[in-house]
Amino acid sequence: MSMNLKIKPEVLLFIVLCVCIFVTVILGRTVVYPSIKAWQALKKEAALKEGELQHRYDTLKEIQKLKQDIPAIEKTYADFYKKFFPRGDISHAIKEIADTSSDLQIEFTSLTPLQAIKLGETSLGKNLSLWSIPISIKIKTDYAKLIDFIKRIENGRKFMKVENLSIRKNASTLLMHDIEMTVYVFSLQQ
Numbered sequence: 001m002s003m004n005l006k007i008k009p010e011v012l013l014f015i016v017l018c019v020c021i022f023v024t025v026i027l028g029r030t031v032v033y034p035s036i037k038a039w040q041a042l043k044k045e046a047a048l049k050e051g052e053l054q055h056r057y058d059t060l061k062e063i064q065k066l067k068q069d070i071p072a073i074e075k076t077y078a079d080f081y082k083k084f085f086p087r088g089d090i091s092h093a094i095k096e097i098a099d100t101s102s103d104l105q106i107e108f109t110s111l112t113p114l115q116a117i118k119l120g121e122t123s124l125g126k127n128l129s130l131w132s133i134p135i136s137i138k139i140k141t142d143y144a145k146l147i148d149f150i151k152r153i154e155n156g157r158k159f160m161k162v163e164n165l166s167i168r169k170n171a172s173t174l175l176m177h178d179i180e181m182t183v184y185v186f187s188l189q190q
Contacts, residue, residue, distance in 0.1 A: 100152045137183055146177070163183075
């Protein structure tokens with residue numbers, strides 16, 4: 001008994017379509033889906049590497065900028081350091097005071113260095129200590145030249161500060177005054 005089965009073309013098409021869908025799902029789960037996961041993982045890793053490379057590039061740019069800034073910083077430090085007097089020799093400070101007032105026609109009656117005062121350690125490195133060296137000064141001058149002298153001292157090439165200013169009328173001359181002050185000069189020493 002042989003059966004002659006005839007399958008309608010619509011059913012055959014349906015069966016073929018079902019088989020294709022089944023094969024696609026199986027292939028998708030076993031081949032395509034893991035490939036997509038691996039691709040996503042690689043994409044994420046590439047994004048991390050790109051961020052890391054960008055960070056390194058930015059760091060290298062910053063290093064180059066700092067290398068360009070170093071000479072200017074070293075010059076600023078050297079200029080700052082030159083504003084201090086050498087510790088052992090007070091003659092530099094007295095010469096600076098005399099040079100500051102050379103064109104003011106001030107009469108110096110006394111320049112007396114006093115005991116140096118250690119102000120403390122600095123954060124500039126090299127185990128440097130900051131010292132203040134007071135110099136007692138007595139001069140004869142008028143008010144205008146006194147003000148100019150004080151401005152020159154406090155805004156000069158070196159670190160100096162005027163304190164303890166005392167002004168007395170000079171009885172022998174009309175516009176002249178006897179002035180006593182203490183000028184503090186600053187020194188860095190190891």
